[in-house]
Amino acid sequence: xxxxxxxxxxxxxxxxxxxxxVPLAVAAEEAGRKVHKLNxxxxxxxxxxPMWDAILKxxxxxxxxxxxxxxxxxxxxxAGYYERNEIPIRADQxxxxxxxxxxxxxxxxxxxxxxxxxxxxxxxxxxxIGFSHLLGVKVVPVPTRPExxxxxxxxxxxxxxxxxxxxxxxxxxxxxxTGTVYRPDEVEMILDIAKDWGLFVLADEVYREFCFDGETxxxxxxxxxxxxxxxxxxxxxxxxxxxxxxxxxxxxxxxxVYKACLHFAxxxxxxxxxxxxxxxxxxxFEDAYYKDLAAExxxxxxxxxxxxxxxxxxxxxxxxxAFYAMAKLxxxxxxxxxxxxxxxxxxxxxxxxxxxxxxxxxxxxxxxxEVRIAYVCEADVMRRAMKVLGEGLxxxxxx
Amino acid sequence: xxxxxxxxxxxxxxxxxxxxxVPLAVAAEEAGRKVHKLNxxxxxxxxxxPMWDAILKxxxxxxxxxxxxxxxxxxxxxAGYYERNEIPIRADQxxxxxxxxxxxxxxxxxxxxxxxxxxxxxxxxxxxIGFSHLLGVKVVPVPTRPExxxxxxxxxxxxxxxxxxxxxxxxxxxxxxTGTVYRPDEVEMILDIAKDWGLFVLADEVYREFCFDGETxxxxxxxxxxxxxxxxxxxxxxxxxxxxxxxxxxxxxxxxVYKACLHFAxxxxxxxxxxxxxxxxxxxFEDAYYKDLAAExxxxxxxxxxxxxxxxxxxxxxxxxAFYAMAKLxxxxxxxxxxxxxxxxxxxxxxxxxxxxxxxxxxxxxxxxEVRIAYVCEADVMRRAMKVLGEGLxxxxxx
Numbered sequence: 001x002x003x004x005x006x007x008x009x010x011x012x013x014x015x016x017x018x019x020x021x022v023p024l025a026v027a028a029e030e031a032g033r034k035v036h037k038l039n040x041x042x043x044x045x046x047x048x049x050p051m052w053d054a055i056l057k058x059x060x061x062x063x064x065x066x067x068x069x070x071x072x073x074x075x076x077x078x079a080g081y082y083e084r085n086e087i088p089i090r091a092d093q094x095x096x097x098x099x100x101x102x103x104x105x106x107x108x109x110x111x112x113x114x115x116x117x118x119x120x121x122x123x124x125x126x127x128x129i130g131f132s133h134l135l136g137v138k139v140v141p142v143p144t145r146p147e148x149x150x151x152x153x154x155x156x157x158x159x160x161x162x163x164x165x166x167x168x169x170x171x172x173x174x175x176x177x178t179g180t181v182y183r184p185d186e187v188e189m190i191l192d193i194a195k196d197w198g199l200f201v202l203a204d205e206v207y208r209e210f211c212f213d214g215e216t217x218x219x220x221x222x223x224x225x226x227x228x229x230x231x232x233x234x235x236x237x238x239x240x241x242x243x244x245x246x247x248x249x250x251x252x253x254x255x256x257v258y259k260a261c262l263h264f265a266x267x268x269x270x271x272x273x274x275x276x277x278x279x280x281x282x283x284x285f286e287d288a289y290y291k292d293l294a295a296e297x298x299x300x301x302x303x304x305x306x307x308x309x310x311x312x313x314x315x316x317x318x319x320x321x322a323f324y325a326m327a328k329l330x331x332x333x334x335x336x337x338x339x340x341x342x343x344x345x346x347x348x349x350x351x352x353x354x355x356x357x358x359x360x361x362x363x364x365x366x367x368x369x370e371v372r373i374a375y376v377c378e379a380d381v382m383r384r385a386m387k388v389l390g391e392g393l394x395x396x397x398x399x
Numbered sequence: 400x401x402x403x404x405x406x407x408x409x410x411x412x413x414x415x416x417x418x419x420x421v422p423l424a425v426a427a428e429e430a431g432r433k434v435h436k437l438n439x440x441x442x443x444x445x446x447x448x449p450m451w452d453a454i455l456k457x458x459x460x461x462x463x464x465x466x467x468x469x470x471x472x473x474x475x476x477x478a479g480y481y482e483r484n485e486i487p488i489r490a491d492q493x494x495x496x497x498x499x500x501x502x503x504x505x506x507x508x509x510x511x512x513x514x515x516x517x518x519x520x521x522x523x524x525x526x527x528i529g530f531s532h533l534l535g536v537k538v539v540p541v542p543t544r545p546e547x548x549x550x551x552x553x554x555x556x557x558x559x560x561x562x563x564x565x566x567x568x569x570x571x572x573x574x575x576x577t578g579t580v581y582r583p584d585e586v587e588m589i590l591d592i593a594k595d596w597g598l599f600v601l602a603d604e605v606y607r608e609f610c611f612d613g614e615t616x617x618x619x620x621x622x623x624x625x626x627x628x629x630x631x632x633x634x635x636x637x638x639x640x641x642x643x644x645x646x647x648x649x650x651x652x653x654x655x656v657y658k659a660c661l662h663f664a665x666x667x668x669x670x671x672x673x674x675x676x677x678x679x680x681x682x683x684f685e686d687a688y689y690k691d692l693a694a695e696x697x698x699x700x701x702x703x704x705x706x707x708x709x710x711x712x713x714x715x716x717x718x719x720x721a722f723y724a725m726a727k728l729x730x731x732x733x734x735x736x737x738x739x740x741x742x743x744x745x746x747x748x749x750x751x752x753x754x755x756x757x758x759x760x761x762x763x764x765x766x767x768x769e770v771r772i773a774y775v776c777e778a779d780v781m782r783r784a785m786k787v788l789g790e791g792l793x794x795x796x797x798x
Contacts, residue, residue: 002594004593004597005655009511010508013509014662022466046460061445064642065643111405111406111409114535127666130663241462243463244461244464244669244671244673246669263413263415264412266414266419268529268530269418269526270643272673272674273643275671275673278462
């Protein structure tokens, strides 16, 4: 009898920094503590009523497969939403996916072969590493600095990371985990690099409307002459507070990329039907909806920044978008600190769950003192969670 | 400016034989024809009422992410279902996935590196080729014959297909597209080969209860000494008529495989929440539910077989399970015939949509005269669809 072994791919698959401490949080809750879950981008806002109406008023008799590219009504509704955002994408250039995760998987799959490389500004959304790993693709980090507000480094830094295997650049704008909103000149620099070196740009714009302090969002799709090298990724998770519906999209004007993504989409049959039904009307929401949404998150951000600014030794640039902040803490190992908060600490019966920052860096050793804070709860709750975090910091240092 | 090109992976991604003719069917419907859709395993049975109650009676306020491995209640409910099926899997050995498709993707990903190979009896469920392709893995077909009822060839045929890159064997039992229910000696032969050559067995048992004529299902998990090399894939799609819920699972007693799959699962955050809520009670359904289900599909199968037996030149072994039949037609190119049925034919305003058989073969050139018929509609409708198919055959031959 010969034993079996998982593959190198399986053995080296990375754990999610957002999820890996979840068992500790579950244990803390089971022990009776209240846990403020700021580790994950799970908004506390109600999923809008009109979305529920779509399935509750007249539930389908059979939950059937949808077309592999998604139900036509949803694609049409999204195309209208894109038009209002001055993004030139037609309904037949959109493929509905199971969350932005699957969209990214299809997009990376369509432009890479195993062994190829993609460039991503570091720190980065940790799951980019996860599904690149699954596809046999290497993530090459391009470092950014907290003191620059995690804005992009100059062109020569990007070019120093290119190799003959580089196939694309992934840009999350506004950024997760940094909250950075890229300026037009940064978007244009990336496009210029892509044009000069024959690269695709994967534009992850799921936080498009989450811009604060009067910032406006510049999409890669606002450059009509370049759209054939852009693959646009979107999601209903954050903007409609429906993370568990698992509905995203991949869109492109590039017919070859579209075809590859469609074939990948056919192989998994279809995205979830109920979530699609719920999303149709949501993409018709008016501007006021998004204005209120951004205003609400700006209040939350301000609460977090205010509390962080009172904590000694904590550094945090004011994020201009999304709903995350990377904070540098006065600890040597933020991973240990985050675990400790869950296993050993409580303040008046409460603790705070943050995501260790090192998991958001593809650069080995980077981010050891950082944590990602998702300001997904209302301002008062965020203030309380920050207070608990501050007390935790003091207690941790005093051990 | 340097142009962009999709990768070899993207360029050579295979279209689904089940889905690729869908645009022709849509056009036929738009032209006013009724299309009997037997191309896809989409049952016409209502999704059971108790499943709807789970979300309609008290909808959650927020559609939130679930744990990456699925909601605990569902995993516990599934573990109970497995126990009743004498399958030794605990709740903490189950990862809920977005359909069996994702389960297979994780399973293959955990045991292969790019360039590795997996063996599958040919004809096969076409999407195995799709996600293996996405993962850079080669499907090596092991031929079976219609005249053997697509039962497995002897051990030496399997061994002749092994290479140093072979990592596992995928077995769909009961089989899609063949409807074959494997005998215990076949299951044991596969296990023996796996043991002797250090291979995993991916057991796709989504049609477990769909066995006819008194056949009983033998699971690979019924061999307790071998479970560490088995990866069990399941789904709610067919047994609960909820294909669009996109809920499946991957389960294993092998801790390394479990960990790899969990990390892949974390990278895509979570499976759909609503489908999970619906599935909890469903896995508590009693035996009578499954007996009725199998009886209903047996009636449908009998109707199809009866009609096919009246068509001159059509060969079709009586399938003993699942809800598919591979039929060999008296045409040279069944792909062309299936397209023609949609574009050029109608009988009293109706036509029948079947899936070309060649797409279910990984062996080049095989299956050119075959089609797959999914008997997913009630018996009267199936009889009518077969009558229309028969008329189509006559007309096609008379052109």
